[in-house]
Amino acid sequence: MMDYCEVCGREVETKIITRKEIFNVCGEDIEVDAQVMVCAECGEELFNEELDSATLINAYNEYRRRHKLLLPEEIRKIREQYGLSQRSFAKLLNWGDKTIRRYENGAVQDRAHNSLLLFLREPENMRTYLTENEVALEEKQVVKLLDTVDKLEQDTDFRVGRRYFDLFFSRIPCEENGFKGFDYEKLCAMVLFFAHKSAGLLKTKLMKLLNYSDMIFYKENGLSISGLKYAHLPYGPVPDNFDMILGKMAADHIAHIEVFYDGSYENHQVVPECDVPEGVLSDEEIEVLTRIYEKFKNFGSAEISNYSHKETGYNATKTGQIISYAYAMDINLN
Ligand SMILES: [Zn+2]
Structure with missing residues (x-):
């Protein structure tokens, strides 16, 4: 790929190199292998948005791995398994309106929130949660949610399939x-x-x-x-x-x-x-x-x-x- 190099003052061939970079994620220094586009002639670093964002995703994932945090996509799956909108899910958990949306879009969740989400991934835990907590959802939403929990619990494919696969295929990102x-x-x-x-x-x-x-x-x-x-x-x-x-x-x-x-x-x-x-x-x-x-x-x-x-x-x-x-x-x- 050709790009403009300011040092050389013209269009040049580019190449991609890998180097260690340190990112601060939630107050912690995370070292990742970053891929960087440079001028093939003078070595000047050139801006490349895709590579930059891939590196940032890497740093965030490394942070999540260290702290055993759910990935944004896993959070979305938990919510969708119960058929809830981002707003209703946040309401159910007594979190701020946009909290789930931020997490699903890549913001790092705090540890207590992560534990609650992991717990609620199991339908039987969702039932416990609904019975033991005063939830801010409308009565008919709660009925519907309990119905979904019933269905998930009866769905042997969901239960057996998941347990079986969990034995051999890790759901924890690494x-x-x-x-x-x-x-x-x-x-x-x-x-x-x-x-x-x-x-x-x-x-x-x-x-x-x-x-x-x-x-x-x-x-x-x-x-x-x-x-x-x-x-x-x-x-x-x-x-x-x-x-x-x-x-x-x-x-x-x-x-x-x-x-x-x-x-x-x-x-x-x-x-x-x-x-x-x-x-x-x-x-x-x-x-x-x-x-x-x-x-x-x-x-x-x-x-x-x-x-x-x-x-x-x-x-x-x-x-x-x-x-x-x-x-x-x-x-x-x-
Ligand atoms: Zn150059």
């Missing part, structure tokens, strides 16, 4: 999951996206496409898309416990694997069972998936495996180890 709790819904949308785009998509290739999508999105935005962890296996980086996820996707009629034989080779093909859901992936996420699809569309499973073997993160880890998203900074697809 470096291993790209600072994002595991998001089954987004992962399903990613799998469907690739399965619909590429006819005869094989499982081995899908695993690499997911890995590159999460890593590149993380590199550019400071968060992964799916919250998957990726492990180092002999044939490249693969999502941790992936067969378990594929089992659930088959049970949910999202997609399943069909085995066919090509000579003596056993091929595992991904067969989609529904359309890519609307509104699950953001425009930015779809843009990254499209870029990854385009980059690798003519690669076979073996080629993409070989390609992934040269990545720093893969080479720096041993078989079975989780590959940190920090290595995403070294991935360059051009």
Whole structure:
């Protein structure tokens, strides 16, 4: 990308470097790897809004990780699970009118607020809260909310599915999951996206496409898309416990694997069972998936495996180890 450098006094080639930067988040110094655009000729730093905001998101997420705080998106999910508006949710909690909106938009929540939100994530706790507190909601809103709590408690998919997944997939953001709790819904949308785009998509290739999508999105935005962890296996980086996820996707009629034989080779093909859901992936996420699809569309499973073997993160880890998203900074697809 070309940009104007004031020192050189003309349009110059730019490059992106990584350096440590310290940000003050809520009175605490947080060191992050910041990506900065500089003039390729004289090294002068050039302003780049996207990189700056990605770095800031990184710093905030690092702060949240240190203090085990919910991410903005997780707060939104808790509210939506109860079908409440931002205003009603704030009212229910006896918080200021705009508090929930600020948190969902990225302001760091205070610790007491975080504890209450974590507690209320469980429907049975919401019932307790409603019975033990004088809440400022209208009577009919309370009735409706209790009804939603009932439904959530009866919904065995919600309960069993969540507990089962919680055993294997962390909902707490950390470096291993790209600072994002595991998001089954987004992962399903990613799998469907690739399965619909590429006819005869094989499982081995899908695993690499997911890995590159999460890593590149993380590199550019400071968060992964799916919250998957990726492990180092002999044939490249693969999502941790992936067969378990594929089992659930088959049970949910999202997609399943069909085995066919090509000579003596056993091929595992991904067969989609529904359309890519609307509104699950953001425009930015779809843009990254499209870029990854385009980059690798003519690669076979073996080629993409070989390609992934040269990545720093893969080479720096041993078989079975989780590959940190920090290595995403070294991935360059051009
Ligand atoms: Zn310059």
